[in-house]
Structure formats: structure tokens, C-alpha cells
Amino acid sequence: xxxxxxxxxxxxxxxxxxxxxxxxxxxxxxxxxxxxxxxxxxxxxxxxxxxxxxxxxxxxxxxxxxxxxxxxxxxxxxxxxxxxxxxxxxxxxxxxxxxxxxxxxxxxxxxxxxxxxxxxxxxxxxxxxxxxxxxxxxxxxxxxxxxxxxxxxxxxxxxxxxxxxxxxx
Numbered sequence: 001x002x003x004x005x006x007x008x009x010x011x012x013x014x015x016x017x018x019x020x021x022x023x024x025x026x027x028x029x030x031x032x033x034x035x036x037x038x039x040x041x042x043x044x045x046x047x048x049x050x051x052x053x054x055x056x057x058x059x060x061x062x063x064x065x066x067x068x069x070x071x072x073x074x075x076x077x078x079x080x081x082x083x084x085x086x087x088x089x090x091x092x093x094x095x096x097x098x099x100x101x102x103x104x105x106x107x108x109x110x111x112x113x114x115x116x117x118x119x120x121x122x123x124x125x126x127x128x129x130x131x132x133x134x135x136x137x138x139x140x141x142x143x144x145x146x147x148x149x150x151x152x153x154x155x156x157x158x159x160x161x162x163x164x165x166x167x168x169x
Contacts, residue, residue, distance in 0.1 A: 018072035021117050024145045056080045062109040065119035066091045110137040122149035132157040
């Protein structure tokens with residue numbers, strides 16, 4: 001009626017977001033930014049000042065939300081022989097299994113995860129879904145990546161966890 005073009009692009013960013021999550025995983029595992037800075041500054045001898053590098057290989061990946069993005073991320077994790085666990089109360093368990101993933105409840109997923117990636121909408125059920133109690137369930141070494149909405153993680157509790165990671169886990 002008003003001559004305004006409309007395009008529905010439901011699958012447009014799923015791959016991009018999944019690749020972004022993988023980039024975040026690698027940036028953290030391989031300490032890319034800090035390593036690059038040492039090389040650019042000519043401080044090769046200070047490599048021992050960096051934290052230990054670690055691998056994505058054979059790690060436990062916990063995906064919260066198994067829509068287009070969660071599925072795209074799972075596919076990318078298979079190449080690293082990772083075990084991919086999924087929690088999504090709105091997706092049939094058979095669909096999770098058909099995608100070569102392991103269905104798991106929320107708490108158990110948090111406890112075993114080496115990496116957690118969030119792909120849920122922000123609503124009353126997901127607001128502060130990750131708060132102090134959930135952060136304390138996670139391994140001290142767990143990597144948490146949220147490419148969904150900020151309100152899903154309680155930011156004050158996240159700051160507390162980052163400052164106090166040695167006293168829990």
C-alpha cells in the first residue's frame with residue numbers, strides 16, 4: 001500500500017553468527033590478540049608471559065538454543081571432534097539427535113561444558129537465565145559466549161564471577 005519493500009531474511013545471518021562464535025572460541029583458545037600484539041611490538045621473548053594456549057579439539061560444547069544458529073554452530077564444532085550438547089525446551093529431542101548432538105538438561109550442560117554458546121531470544125523465561133548460581137556451576141575454565149541478547153546473562157553476576165573465579169567451580 002505504501003510502496004515499501006519488504007524482505008524476509010530468516011536464514012541470512014545464521015552462518016555468520018555461528019562463524020563469529022567459532023572466531024570467539026579461537027581468539028580465546030589461541031590468545032590471538034595478545035600474541036599478535038607481542039609480535040607487532042617485537043617482544044617475541046615475552047611469549048611466556050601469555051596464559052597457556054588450549055585446544056577446541058574434543059571439548060564439550062554446550063549450545064543453548066537450537067534454531068538456525070545453534071544448528072549451524074553444531075556443524076562447525078564437529079570438525080574438532082567436539083561433543084556437542086544441546087538444551088532447547090522448544091525443540092524435539094529427535095531433532096537434536098538427528099543433528100548428531102546430545103540432548104541434555106540445562107544444569108548438567110553447564111556443569112560439563114568447556115564452552116557455552118547462547119542462542120535464545122530474550123524474554124521473561126530467559127532474562128537472567130545465566131546468573132550467579134549458574135556461573136558457579138560452570139568449570140573455572142569454561143568459556144561463555146553470548147551472541148544472543150545481553151539480558152540473558154546477569155551482568156553484575158558475571159562481573160562477580162570474573163573477579164572471583166578462583167573461589168568457585
